[in-house]
Amino acid sequence: MVELAKKYDSVKDTYDKFTYSYVEVKAVVAESTDEDAEPALPTEAAIADALAKCDSMLAKMNDEGMSLADAAKAVVSTAEVKEQKDVAGSELETALSSWLVSSERQEGDVTTVRGSDGAYIVVFTSRNNNQEKTAESGDMNYCDYIANGLLRSESYSNWTAENLDPVSEKAEIKTAFGMNYVGR
Numbered sequence: 001m002v003e004l005a006k007k008y009d010s011v012k013d014t015y016d017k018f019t020y021s022y023v024e025v026k027a028v029v030a031e032s033t034d035e036d037a038e039p040a041l042p043t044e045a046a047i048a049d050a051l052a053k054c055d056s057m058l059a060k061m062n063d064e065g066m067s068l069a070d071a072a073k074a075v076v077s078t079a080e081v082k083e084q085k086d087v088a089g090s091e092l093e094t095a096l097s098s099w100l101v102s103s104e105r106q107e108g109d110v111t112t113v114r115g116s117d118g119a120y121i122v123v124f125t126s127r128n129n130n131q132e133k134t135a136e137s138g139d140m141n142y143c144d145y146i147a148n149g150l151l152r153s154e155s156y157s158n159w160t161a162e163n164l165d166p167v168s169e170k171a172e173i174k175t176a177f178g179m180n181y182v183g184r
Contacts, residue, residue, distance in 0.1 A: 007147035008130075013101040015146050017086040017128040020100060022093075023057065023072040023079050025050040026118040042117050051119040054112040058121055061110060068110075068123050086128060096122055 008015070027042030027050045042050075053075050060071035072079035089101055095115040099105070099122065109124040130142035137145035 001144070003151065004144045004147040007151055008143045011146070011150065012089075012129065012143075014088070014090045015130060015143070016089050016101075017130065018089065018092060018100050019085045019087070019125040019128070020096075020122055021068055021081055021083050021125065022096065022120050022122040023054070023068065023076075023081055024115070024118055024120050025053045025076060025079070029117075047114065047118060051112060051114050054119040054121040058110060058112055068121065072121070093120070096120060100124060 027046035029040045029042050029046065031040070056075045057068070057071040057079075060066045060074055061068065064071075066074065069081045072081060089097065092100055095113050099111055099113055105124050105127065107124065107126060111122055113120045113122060130146065132141060133139065134142050134145075136142070140148065
């Protein structure tokens with residue numbers, strides 16, 4: 001069991017499930033008049049403006065006690081709060097993942113995050129470390145089931161490398177293709 005716990009601990013950021021809410025503020029991008037042109041990328045100033053809007057939402061939450069939804073609507077009238085429930089670490093929004101998976105994260109933590117095409121304000125709700133049994137895991141809790149599968153896969157890969165790779169390297173494989181043409 002200790003080996004399973006160590007293995008799962010080494011991959012928990014990928015398999016744990018996260019619940020959080022966020023608002024994304026897209027950076028304003030100038031539209032191109034050329035139909036064949038690639039979409040324009042946001043400028044640094046546009047991303048900084050989006051981050052400033054998220055910082056303003058954070059200030060309203062901290063100073064005025066507003067909820068994320070109320071603070072977002074107060075700053076950007078079209079803002080939409082997205083609720084994420086039990087999202088595996090491997091499937092988190094790229095810009096948000098390092099903040100969300102931090103071991104320091106506590107329920108109710110809020111931050112702003114710069115993204116590649118705008119900014120986010122994020123509220124952390126919870127982290128589920130897969131201690132429950134599932135239909136897939138049977139009698140094991142899900143984290144032990146994952147760790148057991150990973151350890152088996154590693155063991156098989158090691159066995160293959162030790163036992164089959166040397167044989168494959170020594171084997172000479174010759175193939176010959178021949179074709180006969182029979183015509184009239």
